[in-house]
Amino acid sequence: EAQVTQNPRYLITVTGKKLTVTCSQNMNHEYMSWYRQDPGLGLRQIYYSMNVEVTDKGDVPEGYKVSRKEKRNFPLILESPSPNQTSLYFCASSFGGRAYTGELFFGEGSRLTVL
Amino acid sequence: AQKITQTQPGMFVQEKEAVTLDCTYDTSDPSYGLFWYKQPSSGEMIFLIYQGSYDQQNATEGRYSLNFQKARKSANLVISASQLGDSAMYFCAMREGRRGSARQLTFGSGTQLTVLP
Numbered sequence: 001e002a003q004v005t006q007n008p009r010y011l012i013t014v015t016g017k018k019l020t021v022t023c024s025q026n027m028n029h030e031y032m033s034w035y036r037q038d039p040g041l042g043l044r045q046i047y048y049s050m051n052v053e054v055t056d057k058g059d060v061p062e063g064y065k066v067s068r069k070e071k072r073n074f075p076l077i078l079e080s081p082s083p084n085q086t087s088l089y090f091c092a093s094s095f096g097g098r099a100y101t102g103e104l105f106f107g108e109g110s111r112l113t114v115l
Numbered sequence: 116a117q118k119i120t121q122t123q124p125g126m127f128v129q130e131k132e133a134v135t136l137d138c139t140y141d142t143s144d145p146s147y148g149l150f151w152y153k154q155p156s157s158g159e160m161i162f163l164i165y166q167g168s169y170d171q172q173n174a175t176e177g178r179y180s181l182n183f184q185k186a187r188k189s190a191n192l193v194i195s196a197s198q199l200g201d202s203a204m205y206f207c208a209m210r211e212g213r214r215g216s217a218r219q220l221t222f223g224s225g226t227q228l229t230v231l232p
Binding site for chain 2: 029033035040041043044045088090092103104105106108109111
């Protein structure tokens, strides 16, 4: 089954304790991306990756890191989480051709609470 | 300027009636895609429908149709014969095809639809 898998789905942590949210896709997609969703703001892009070892900042990258060492995985790292990073996080992937404007496939979301 | 604008924070519709959710967009790129996603209370993002900027006909997927008016830069979602299960948050989004761009999906702020029995 084609899917984007995120873990953990739910996490409560404390300020300053490093955490990683994993994302894996089995569709051989070049493009992967992380979004956060906050009430009234829709989804905002944090980081994206056009392919292995190619990553770049989205609209709200502060406080986050990513890596893309393998095509299927795109983990999101919070080195020192703060309460303003409490949010619902989505990983998404798609084919990445230059002219491609098609559908993104989303993971089920990871709800993070930072106390 | 907002790239995607959804002006209806909340909408109510009677079961079995049709409802239109508004979406306007802003881009100077001739190549783009417009999407609608549904987010039920469980939180996942469910893809509903896609319209490419060069598509001549309005997209349809079952009870969903996208009323694409390119000159007005609008991409309204029409849900026919509403069902209780349609109650959810609906997001309009755009993906631009500009050379060298991030191909990111830009989202609107969403419309919370409630279907009344």
